[in-house]
Amino acid sequence: MARFSAIFFGFSKQVLQTVATKKMPHQSLTHNTILYGTMKRIQDILKERILVLDGAMGTMLQRYKFTEEDFRGKRFADWEHPLQGNNDLLSLTQPEAIAEVHRKYFAAGADIVETNTFSGTTIAMADYFMEDLVYELNYESACIAKQVADEFTAKEPHKPRFVAGSIGPTNKTASMSPDVNDPGFRGVTFDELRIAYKQQVEALLDGGSDILLVETIFDTLNAKAALFAIEEVKEERNIDVPIMVSGTITDASGRTLSGQTAEAFLISISHIPILSVGFNCALGASQLVPHLEVLAAKTDFGVSAHPNAGLPNAFGEYDETAEQMAAQIKEYLDKSLVNIVGGCCGTTPEHINAIANLVKDYKPRNIALETV
Template identity: 60%
Template sequence: MIAAIHNAYFEAGADIIETNTFNSTTIAMADYRMESLSAEINYAAAKLARACADEWTARTPEKPRFVAGVLGPTNRTASISPDVNDPAFRNITFDQLVAAYRESTKALVEGGADLILIETVFDTLNAKAAVFAVKEEFEALGVDLPIMISGTITDASGRTLSGQTTEAFYNSLRHAEALTFGLNCALGPDELRQYVQELSRIAECYVTAHPNAGLPNAFGEYDLDADTMAKQIREWAEAGFLNIVGGCCGTTPEHIAAMSRAVAGLPPRQLPDIPVACRLSGLEPLNIGDDSLFVNVGERTNVTGSAKFKRLIKEEKYSEALDVARQQVESGAQIIDINMDEGDARRRSGDGAFPQPDCR
């Protein structure tokens, strides 16, 4: 069945297919008590996709086909507490995410994936763990495959679930030096267009977009037909937004076939000349270049520079300590210097501060 689905998309004109491993990390599989099968599932999925890609490449060697080994976002979030009464609580750690992503990456590479796609990113910290894991595993395996990253703008707010704008999200992960950076899922072409346009303006790498076939109806189905979606994608391509395009929820082989026809012969997006700058981000981007004014750094969240802050940290009065950070932001600080003597205090206070929108 999976091979038939892969082949249907290749026949429709796809150049890249994704492995069916979106939820195949040990973390996501734990809900089904199947975490012990994670490596096996990833390996089998990559091997199956590899066989399909090789068959189609043999048929049409002028159009080689590729396999993207998929790493999904997992069902946990490293930067947001699942408990509204305990902002510092986490149900997953960075190291646990790294371990899970490394295991999946190893199996995907050994199964024959041409590249690794970190997709549907809703929590940037999860994605950072994935990037770290992938690069660590590449080094261990002695390979250097391309990495693709694709985030999700969750709604009309224009932000990821963890609160970042498109540019802030890009700034957070540009260190990965990915082959492509893009957006997928949650929104249809109408809603996603402005964010793809913004990404095409700021990204130093190639840009991808995989919108849904519109927004889901009352029954959770997607109603945007293939020809209408293809016309919208063609407009994106003509505007110079895209290097790679595809589809997410609700997109069938018919949608991909229509898109393939719609963009045939159009030139891909040209990489822009991006000025050199220090590019930082919290929920919003902070780009510091030659034309920037002074940057204000708040230093009161420093145990060596503030007796009050040191006392609050020692007494574990983290809510009051957050007020110190909040006051600096309200006074114009663009960067907050959080400095602790004790490692665990740094972690706990950092976890508490990061979810607060007015402290980012």
């Protein structure tokens, strides 16, 4: 029902037609063939070289200094609730800026850019009372990224560019209580997460995403709901899609927020055929080394890493330069720990360029691609 009520908020003509016919824009034999071809192409590339993921979207958007008015645009000028900080919304109100960020990362050497959809679920969008816009937000974000990726692939066919649909953790957790006085309470159920993630996955694929990236996982039960939703969509559409899974080690304890070690996290998601498993956010590049070593030693999946630009300073800012970060990531390469590497909070095209220049001289870590 949410998708139908969203009509009243001014969907694009193409999305309206999609809703009216109940047929996804890209749900066709041709698109399914493209997805299968993309899977094979990415696997072939991973045999030859290390793939470079983009850096932070939020860090780049901060440079634009968008105001409340900018976030609203003309379309949401009269929205009853504050919208500043809803970065996903900028795909609708400032699409040129989103495309420009993607272009900068591709120009810097990235092979893959993430869609601007980190909070693109009905659960997260409830903070802005924009649940009915979720399909459009994800669809348009994927379209923007795919158009830019195709531009670069057309110019450099020898270096194809890909789009990873970013699937964030939401702002709720299924395995922990938000109320210390009621440890049995849960702010969200597995089924609520599954339904929300499924809507996001459908829209990301309809918009042209080549890969699905379940990232910044602090609660593995949330991630399992996302992976379950992806498997549902794959089965319903008879498609295969490369899946990247990336957890978050929250502190020096070496565990996720829900208490899992790197090995426990790996075991928890290994029942799904995925392209890669890795870690992002929370820690800087050097702090991730021991956790990546665990993954690299214990899995045949690809291993990914997109760490922060160091640890935040007292003002919540990241000071690590591109050169400093690249010097730390060199240890990943010297130890043959990763197949995909990029950046998270605080990273910019400069950081990604330094990483891209570095990985050119290294062979990828060996993986058993037949398991994907």
